[in-house]
Amino acid sequence: LIITNDNPLRLMQKQNFFQKYESPTWSDFPKEAIDPVLGPRYRNVIIGIVYNKSGIKPADAPKSLADLVNPKYKGKLVMPDPTQHTTTTQWVTSLHKVMGKEKADKYIRDLAAMKPIMVESLLPAAERVTTGETPIAITYVKYAFIFGKKGAPLDYVRVPKMLGDGHYIGLAAKAPHPNGGKAFIDYFLDNESMKIMASRGEFVNRKGVYPPLPGADKIGFIEMEDLSSKEFAEKKKEYQQIFLR
Structure with a gap:
């Protein structure tokens, strides 16, 4: 098995x-x-936006992926490095499935322009939000519950498709x-x-x-793109030019 x-x-x-x-x-x-x-x-296993309610009031939190690239959140975002972390490479590559190719191409560049703090994977991103070190993360939505059970004031951004x-x-x-x-x-x-x-x-x-x-039954799941080894290598190289400039 x-x-x-x-x-x-x-x-x-x-x-x-x-x-x-x-x-x-x-x-x-x-x-x-x-x-x-x-x-x-x-x-x-769903990836979304998780935030610390002590660092960002719910009323001031992003309401969508588009909101996340608002300049007011610059310096407040952590995410796994899409040039190294394969699941995040898939996530970035698959954004066109929720917003269309043209918007996704622009969004990826806008996201890179936010200069997010890059970490090695999705768990360290969640841990930084849990401690309040960085108030917003791109990470697994389930961490809002898992770390919330331990007392962290976390919530996630409700969007119709993830x-x-x-x-x-x-x-x-x-x-x-x-x-x-x-x-x-x-x-x-x-x-x-x-x-x-x-x-x-x-x-x-x-x-x-x-x-x-809360709201788990309302989430529309979109499966990410399957990439070959060659496609992973190509995308990681492409994202180096965008995220590491």
């Missing part, structure tokens, strides 16, 4: 690495979240114990397991199950 995000699984799928197993649990997931071989996209990664569980074509693997998949995707996962802040796709985060 392999449980991970979409991009590496797609590469493995092209090599016929997986066998199809149609678990009875498939009917409990939306049809649009089901891959014909990998099965249900069991969770969405980009992110889909995660799947796949059964290897040459699994030594396929029946055991199928039994685990049935358990993993059932209501109890998905509720446990959601209770920890994960955006699972089982129908009617949501994380305890």
Whole structure:
């Protein structure tokens, strides 16, 4: 069994690495979240704007991605480095899916002009917001809940569509114990397991199950672009010219 995000699984799928197993649990997931071989996209790992309410009053927080590049937020934003962090490379590359290509091309340059503080990944970005060191972050939305449970005054910006990664569980074509693997998949995707996962802040796709985060049921998930190794290298080089000037 392999449980991970979409991009590496797609590469493995092209090599016929997986066998199809149609678990009875498939009917409990939306049809649009089901891959014909990998099965249900069991969770969405969503990237958005998280902010510290002690550093930015909710009334003064950005209301959209477009708001985020308002000059008044310059020096107040942290994000992972899109020239180094692959998930952020995907996120920047996929912005056209929520705003169109022309607007996305301009937005990427406007975002770079904000001179955001660059960190190595999404967790350090969230940690800087949690401590108040930087009041606004581009990071996983789930961190607003996870760090909020620990007392951090965090919230996230509600926008109708958010980009992110889909995660799947796949059964290897040459699994030594396929029946055991199928039994685990049935358990993993059932209501109890998905509720446990959601209770920890994960955006699972089982129908009617949501994380305890206000507005979680209103978020429209848009899966990010799948990039090849060559495309990742090209995009990282392109973003070096934009973000590191």
